[in-house]
Amino acid sequence: MxxxxxxxxxxxxxxxxxxxxxxxxxxxxxxxxxxxxxxxxxxxxxxxxxxxxxxxxxxxxxxxxxxxxxxxxxxxxxxxxxxxxxxxxxxxIHHMRFPKFLAMVKYLGKECEDIIEGLLQHGRLSLKQISDRHKDTSNQSAGNCTAQDAVKENFNKLVNARYVERCPAHEPNVAPPDEEETSVKKKVSKADKMAEESKTLEERALSEAAPMESQRFLVETYNEIDVDEENSKEHPTSVPVGEKRKRGDLESDAIDGAEKTKKEVLWRPNFEEFMRRLRHKACIENVRTRLDDGAGIVLSAMLEATRSKETKVKTENSIPLSMDAIYEEVIKSIDGRTMTLELVRVSLVQLGCHPLDETYSIDLKSIIELAQNEEVESIVLKRYGREAYRMFRLLSKAGHLLETDKISDTTFVDKKDTAKTLYMLWKDDYLHMEKVSTFGGKQSNFLLWKVNKSSLWEHVLDEMYHAALNLRLRTAYEQEKEKEVLMIPKDKLVGELAKRRKRLQKVRIVLESSLMKLDDAIMLFHNF
CATH class of the missing domain: 1.10.10.10 (Winged helix-like DNA-binding domain superfamily/Winged helix DNA-binding domain)
Known part of the structure; x- marks a missing residue:
């Protein structure tokens, strides 16, 4: 949205x-x-x-x-x-998350972090461009084969971890689906055909542009630099002045050009993988906070064991695993080695995971929904107070319309205060209200209230975008205000100028950390 x-x-x-x-x-x-x-x-x-x-x-x-x-x-x-x-x-919007993406690849080493930084900075690069950038930043000679091999090795690490992928086609041709051709050439199920037909033009374009899964993370073994140099030596493009080029030479050059174009593969950061890992991290942290460390360890182990098999960011359930496979993954971590098989079973029960055909799967969608509820409830608590929080929580769990008196009796809040608070929440688009009239001996009007999560989530997300924009604008304003101080070398700042520089650093830390926390909430409602 x-x-x-x-x-x-x-x-x-x-x-x-x-x-x-x-x-x-x-x-x-x-x-x-x-x-x-x-x-x-x-x-x-x-x-x-x-x-x-x-x-x-x-x-x-x-x-x-x-x-x-x-x-x-x-x-x-x-x-x-x-x-x-x-x-x-x-x-x-992912541009706000580049620091998080860089932090996620630190465990692979500084060289991998530098490669990802280059891709985030430049968008898409070939392996040759990545290698050239490494030479420029590390001040190494062009003929240093060891350095080039190290770049390729670290690049392979990133591709194997799916942090880097091939770029989509630059300009794919999207043709209207031909039902007759589809029925003849492909034997697809009725559900798949309906899903394909329901796709928008943009969804079909993205599908056409995406590389095949078998090619998406395929790294060629050739050396792009060597190929270009060898081609230039074996097939020189220059001819003596006054001589016409032969037709065979022109065709040979055309073939060589096509081969070079074919071999020039562009790579980009795989945002899907970064978001998938951030989603897993959010689920683990929520479980660890809401339940205990044991449940967090087990969930982390299950997600780690099936990471390479997942193909979508948003999955309702984790991939099913046997108890032996789960326990084998649990004891790989330092914290998991203290857990017994019985403790793992207890944690699985806590996670609401019941065996199906001797395998276990976690409902990730319910964890995300719980986290979303908790986030909105915390906003209501901070903004409107504890009584409003109790009313909102009651309506959120009920999932249907409740009358004002019923809400007042359940939350132990005075009826006048209840009506006032509910009206305030409705006015700020946090509640849905319906007015019902009854006709008997005399006409009576009742107000019914409920939480409409689909519209509320969109409203909360819009508020978060607004807050994120304000934080970025405030950061830019603070930097512009102290532009003169930032231009002076740090070792030459004394007295009042040093105090202003120190204040700016503190303000930036507060604003940027607030933005990172806010972005976690944005991902919870938009990306997860």
Whole structure:
């Protein structure tokens, strides 16, 4: 769900990283949806070249996906291919999470962290570009084979851990599904066919652009640098002045160019894997807080054992495992070695996990829902007080309409105060209200209340986007206010200037840590 404040936050992120023109193009796509180049130029009122360069920047940084569709011509006119541009809202918001992504790969070593940092900074790179960047940052000579081998080894680590993936196709062709062709060429179930037909144009474009799973994490064994050098030596492109190039030479060059293009593979950070691990981390922390450390250890072990088999970020249940497989994974960790088989069984019961065909699976969706409820309840408690918290919690658990008097009697709050508090929550869109009239001896009016979670979750998420934007704007304001102090070398700051620098550091730490915590809540409602 993309809310109004979500759009404002995304535009601010793009503006702060890439400038106002790129942000204007991005905002146009966010507000108007998928568009061709001509309409983007029309709506933004920017020059064609400016829009084109802005789109290339957004594509480079994985914020826009281009795709082509065939547009039927009118009477007597031929069909033509139109390139459409689709904005990827989630990938824009991921820019706030780059520090979290970097922290997640630290266990693989500094070199892996540097590679991920380069990919996050530049969007997408080839292996040769990654190697060249390593040379520039480490001041190593171009012919240092040991350094190149180390880069490839660390790159392979990241690919094997699925932190890095091949980039999607630059501009896939999305054709309307042909039912007859599908029924002849592919034997698909009725459910799969209906799911395919229900996909939007954007979903089909992303599906067409995504590399095959067998190719997505495939690293070629060739050396891109050596291939380019050898091709340039074996097939020189220059010819003596005045001599025409032979047809065979032209064809040979065309083949060589095609091979180079084919071998030039671009890589990007795999946001799906980062988000999957963050989702697992959120589930483990929630279980550890709500239940105990043992339940957290068991859940962590089960998720770790099945990590490579998961293909989606949002999965309702963990992959089923046998008790032997669970216990084997539990005792791999230092904390898990103190647990007996009986303690593992107790933790599984705590997690609401009951054996099915001698295997165990955890309901991850219910853990996320509990965490969402707790997050909203904590907001109500801080903003409206304990009485409002009790009323909201009652309605949230009930899941249906309750009358004002019933709420008052259950929460032990005075009826006048109950009505006042419920009205305040309704006015701020935290409750749904219905008015019911009865006709008997005399007309009576009743107010019924409930928590509509689908609309409330969207409202809470929009408030979180608004708060995140305010935190980023405040951080930028504080830095701009102390711009002069930041330009002075730290060792030359004395007296009042040193105090101002110290104050700015404290403010930044508070604002940035608050933003990171707020982002955890945003992911809980939007990504998990």
């Amino acid at each position: 993309v809310t109004q404040n979500g759009i404002k936050l995304a535009v601010h992120l793009i503006s702060s990283y890439f400038g106002d023109n790129v942000a204007k193009v991005c905002e146009c796509l966010l507000r108007r949806g998928t568009l061709p180049l001509a309409q983007i130029i029309q709506y933004t009122e920017l020059e064609k070249e400016t829009v084109r360069c802005s789109l290339l920047v957004l594509i480079q940084h994985n914020c826009v996906q281009a795709f082509s569709i065939i547009q039927e011509g009118g009477f007597g006119k031929a069909s033509r291919v139109i390139t459409q541009y689709m904005v990827l809202f989630d990938n824009i």
